[in-house]
Amino acid sequence: MCKSPLHSLLVALPKCEHHMHLEGSLSPELLFRLAAKNSISLPQSDPAFESVESLYARYAAFTSLDDFLGYYYIGFSVLLTQSDFEELSYTYLSRAASSNVRHTEVFFDPQAHLSRGVAVSTIIGGFQAASQRAETELGISSLLIPCLLRHLPVENSAACFGEMLSANLFSSQGSGGVLAGLGLCSTEIAKPPSVWKDIFALAEANGIRRTSHAGEEGPAEYVAKALDDLHAMRIDHGVHAADDEGLLEKLAVQKIMLTVCPVSNVRLRGVDDIKEVPIRRFLEKGVRFSLNSDDPAYFGAYIQEVYCQTEDAFGLSVDEWGMIARNAVEGSWCDDTRKGEILRDIGGVLGDWKKTTKD
Ligand code: HPA
Numbered sequence: 113m114c115k116s117p118l119h120s121l122l123v124a125l126p127k128c129e130h131h132m133h134l135e136g137s138l139s140p141e142l143l144f145r146l147a148a149k150n151s152i153s154l155p156q157s158d159p160a161f162e163s164v165e166s167l168y169a170r171y172a173a174f175t176s177l178d179d180f181l182g183y184y185y186i187g188f189s190v191l192l193t194q195s196d197f198e199e200l201s202y203t204y205l206s207r208a209a210s211s212n213v214r215h216t217e218v219f220f221d222p223q224a225h226l227s228r229g230v231a232v233s234t235i236i237g238g239f240q241a242a243s244q245r246a247e248t249e250l251g252i253s254s255l256l257i258p259c260l261l262r263h264l265p266v267e268n269s270a271a272c273f274g275e276m277l278s279a280n281l282f283s284s285q286g287s288g289g290v291l292a293g294l295g296l297c298s299t300e301i302a303k304p305p306s307v308w309k310d311i312f313a314l315a316e317a318n319g320i321r322r323t324s325h326a327g328e329e330g331p332a333e334y335v336a337k338a339l340d341d342l343h344a345m346r347i348d349h350g351v352h353a354a355d356d357e358g359l360l361e362k363l364a365v366q367k368i369m370l371t372v373c374p375v376s377n378v379r380l381r382g383v384d385d386i387k388e389v390p391i392r393r394f395l396e397k398g399v400r401f402s403l404n405s406d407d408p409a410y411f412g413a414y415i416q417e418v419y420c421q422t423e424d425a426f427g428l429s430v431d432e433w434g435m436i437a438r439n440a441v442e443g444s445w446c447d448d449t450r451k452g453e454i455l456r457d458i459g460g461v462l463g464d465w466k467k468t469t470k471d
């Protein structure tokens with residue numbers, strides 16, 4: 113709940129989310145339950161794993177991206193079966209739908225599951241079952257995007273991408289493909305995008321959409337490299353792009369959407385205060401962005417809370433929120449019919465809001 117008079121508008125506004133890691137929606141409650149069900153032992157030497165409460169307390173004290181990633185990858189260990197992934201996915205989708213998220217694009221990290229013997233088909237099967245049920249029952253559409261991992265050798269990324277390509281898993285590869293694009297995430301410092309250039313070129317040659325985490329902890333130069341070397345069509349985070357005036361202009365001209373995660377930036381100490389996230393710069397420069405939760409179970413904020421904290425920090429106008437909502441639709445990878453439906457609903461909600469506030 114935010115303090116703003118716009119609170120009820122921010123709840124009603126039809127939303128699109130583009131930066132949410134499926135594994136980042138694993139709550140401590142579900143983590144302990146799945147660990148017990150699957151007979152997985154959690155690190156006994158770390159007092160954080162003593163209880164749900166101590167785990168939440170540790171999550172509230174992350175010091176950096178890598179500090180978070182250590183816990184995030186331990187969480188993966190409890191996810192084994194298709195039904196685990198279905199439960200995780202449906203829990204997220206129903207919560208998102210309850211905040212009027214109409215369309216969401218969900219990341220997952222295949223390499224970190226393959227190395228534990230969990231097949232990509234297990235994750236896809238669970239996600240698809242949840243996605244179809246959520247679409248029918250709750251009216252939320254969802255897509256799935258695998259992210260390659262920067263903390264592993266690039267050869268591991270190449271092998272994983274090669275497997276997914278050979279199995280025709282990408283939607284651009286004809287009927288049946290379920291993966292909507294390719295992403296890149298994990299540790300950023302000292303991992304320049306250029307290392308993954310050949311893999312992304314192969315993705316592009318196969319008509320696969322591309323996005324990349326960049327400029328979260330890394331410099332503006334990494335955002336520029338993600339555009340130039342990976343031909344990224346979106347940038348995940350991108351906050352350090354604000355350090356380079358020319359880059360901001362390029363992002364605006366090329367209509368590259370940044371999938372910004374302001375609460376994540378605070379929780380991982382990229383900024384001391386949400387007010388330091390360059391939301392105003394992006395608006396002034398005409399850089400498109402969407403607002404996202406990133407790893408909501410780890411950062412204590414799902415998308416509604418992210419919208420509310422952003423409004424509390426920046427006091428945006430109704431027209432600015434309308435533009436953010438429309439840009440989030442335009443930057444989505446769903447089809448034009450779906451985009452049209454969501455845009456129409458945004459228009460309806462804004463029209464109703466303006467009518468009732470005038471009376
Ligand atoms: O915010 C993030 N950055 C990089 N990798 C990630 N993997 C999950 N969340 C993140």
Ligand SMILES: [Zn+2]
Pocket residue numbers: 131133297325348406
């Ligand atoms: Zn992320």
